[in-house]
Amino acid sequence: MINIKEFAYTPGEHEAEKAANSYIMSVVALVGGLPLPIINLIATLAFYAGNRKGTYYVRWHCTQALLSQFSLLLMNSCGFWWTIAILFGPETITNKYIAYIFTIIIYNLIEFVATIYTAMKTGKGKHVEWWLYGNLTNLICKP
Amino acid sequence: MDSQKVDMFIMTNGKFFESHQVAQIRDRLISIDDSKWSVLQTLQFKDPTVSIIVSLLGGSLGIDRFIIGDTGMGIGKLLTCGGLGIWTIIDWFLIMGATREKNYEKLQRVL
Numbered sequence: 001m002i003n004i005k006e007f008a009y010t011p012g013e014h015e016a017e018k019a020a021n022s023y024i025m026s027v028v029a030l031v032g033g034l035p036l037p038i039i040n041l042i043a044t045l046a047f048y049a050g051n052r053k054g055t056y057y058v059r060w061h062c063t064q065a066l067l068s069q070f071s072l073l074l075m076n077s078c079g080f081w082w083t084i085a086i087l088f089g090p091e092t093i094t095n096k097y098i099a100y101i102f103t104i105i106i107y108n109l110i111e112f113v114a115t116i117y118t119a120m121k122t123g124k125g126k127h128v129e130w131w132l133y134g135n136l137t138n139l140i141c142k143p
Numbered sequence: 144m145d146s147q148k149v150d151m152f153i154m155t156n157g158k159f160f161e162s163h164q165v166a167q168i169r170d171r172l173i174s175i176d177d178s179k180w181s182v183l184q185t186l187q188f189k190d191p192t193v194s195i196i197v198s199l200l201g202g203s204l205g206i207d208r209f210i211i212g213d214t215g216m217g218i219g220k221l222l223t224c225g226g227l228g229i230w231t232i233i234d235w236f237l238i239m240g241a242t243r244e245k246n247y248e249k250l251q252r253v254l
Contacts (some may be wrong), residue, residue: 012163014243021236029232039229046233050241055163 002114003134007127008143011057017053019061020123022047023115026065030072030112037076044069056143061122062128064137065115072111079104148180151172159188159246168247171254182253188246191239198238202231207238211245 011019026044033039048062079101086089090092118128146250149172157165172183189211198207225231233243 012161014240018240025233025236028235029229032228032232043229044235046230047237050233050237054240103192 001131002117003129003131004121005127005129005134007057007060009057011055011125013125015057016123016125018051018058020119021075022051022058022062022065023122025118025130026069027119029111030069035080037073037080041066041069041073056141057127058125060137060141063141064133067133067136067140068111068115068130072108075104075107144172144175144177144180146173151209152183156188159190160250161240161243161247164243164247168250173254186253187248188249189242191242194238194242195235196207198231198234202234203228207234211238211242213241213245 007142021046026040026046029043030040033043044062044066048059048066051062054062082091082097082100086093086097091097114130118130121128129135149169152172153165153169153201194207194211197210198241201207203220203225205217205225208214208217208220220226220234223230226233
């Protein structure tokens with residue numbers, strides 16, 4: 001799922017730090033913006049915009065962080081509005097709801113651990129590519 | 144310029160720039176003539192560590208952006224209460240790089 005690959009060049013110390021910051025920032029924004037699921041996407045998007053003139057390594061990892069947050073947004077938004085409907089609307093708690101919430105909690109935990117792991121590795125200058133997201137990033141982000 | 148002077152400059156001011164820019168700055172300094180040396184010595188760079196501390200303490204008022212010279216962004220941050228807190232969080236992670244970029248731009252203007 002997570003592969004450490006060779007990058008086109010060896011990134012400098014500050015480049016690696018910036019790239020790792022993109023992942024750490026997404027986690028901090030996710031926790032800081034709870035329970036609203038959109039906050040982390042806005043934060044990662046703004047971070048990407050701030051680094052769009054950065055070096056290739058920094059841009060690559062900002063894009064991967066952005067893509068990973070995007071899928072998280074879709075899943076969490078559904079869960080969030082379903083919960084709102086139960087709290088303030090006519091909906092009741094069903095087995096399907098419990099199963100869905102359980103799934104998104106597991107998904108968020110996996111994403112959280114993967115993000116922290118990637119931030120640690122990226123900070124050391126290693127190039128970490130995620131399954132699917134890495135390939136998508138390669139298509140979007142060009143040197 | 145004399146390579147000894149350039150190395151002295153890099154040793155003193157290297158921490159104010161991005162690590163990947165240092166080699167570029169060194170080459171550029173060696174290629175220019177000695178008349179710029181006195182101007183270079185008077186340059187004052189912003190410390191990235193100071194800006195991160197200011198960002199942590201006064202980030203929601205945009206003080207960090209004012210300090211590095213981004214007045215427009217500072218006002219934007221001030222009026223929106225640090226972009227409802229989101230911008231403040233983003234800037235905790237961006238401000239050190241932004242400070243180094245500003246220092247690099249300042250040096251570029253002199254060279």
